């Protein structure tokens with residue numbers, strides 16, 4: 001294998017640049033030609049493919065976003081789009097690919113590679129951590145740290161005013177960011193898609209906390225919670241307690257940006273290096289993950305929507321620690 005392509009796709013995540021750097025440099029170290037593909041699958045279709053040298057990835061390990069740009073390509077979901085992408089890869093003599101992205105990226109990969117035979121290895125790049133086959137995804141740690149720092153700030157002002165604050169964090173289908181940030185910030189309640197939200201139970205707890213004269217109540221909700229996001233939870237609280245001083249905040253895309261944490265830089269570097277080695281070993285259609293400290297390879301089809309059930313111990317712990 002001589003010519004490998006690397007792309008980032010779907011929602012960006014902090015540490016994608018560190019992964020690109022590792023792929024480019026490991027490939028070049030082993031005598032390969034490495035090509036960047038801009039804007040994910042859309043760039044494949046458009047032939048936005050360019051040769052990368054070791055120096056092209058200098059000074060990016062600490063940067064958020066992705067120098068390769070990203071996109072959620074609708075055209076790639078069509079037969080015609082996939083055919084165009086394949087033809088572009090052939091015309092650039094690409095004989096190996098490293099795909100860095102989340103759930104949507106792996107769904108696209110499953111359709112594409114079932115039809116077109118180009119060796120391909122994936123890396124889990126998503127803040128959501130909603131993939132199986134890895135303990136952590138690139139960007140999750142940074143996103144949680146960003147959320148924790150924001151919630152700590154909100155707690156200061158919430159406490160000053162004796163307010164209830166509802167904070168919505170990202171996670172369309174997964175509550176890992178909300179769960180971990182909420183625990184780390186001592187949230188009174190954490191609402192996530194993995195567990196059914198009983199709004200009346202939450203309201204009862206708010207009432208009980210009020211009786212205990214809690215001066216601040218922080219409720220963290222994942223955007224994909226079954227009851228709704230911050231707006232819906234805020235409305236339910238004020239409907240039952242019109243006199244309560246309630247505010248809400250949707251943290252949004254702030255969680256996707258910023259300099260990656262040390263943990264994400266190390267994870268991305270290890271995974272990028274392992275992805276090229278996996279291609280060299282002849283592996284294909286597998287995602288590189290790290291589980292219990294070891295590199296593991298999981299078929300694309302098996303990583304999609306990997307949700308780990310939230311243990312009842314954890315739920316009980318949240319209740320105990322927020323009394």
Ligand code: F6P
Pocket residue numbers: 010011012102126127128170171172223256
């Ligand atoms: O990348 C994952 C994610 O940040 C989700 O948590 C969120 O629901 C979604 O992407 C937002 O996507 P977009 O940036 O396209 O609005």
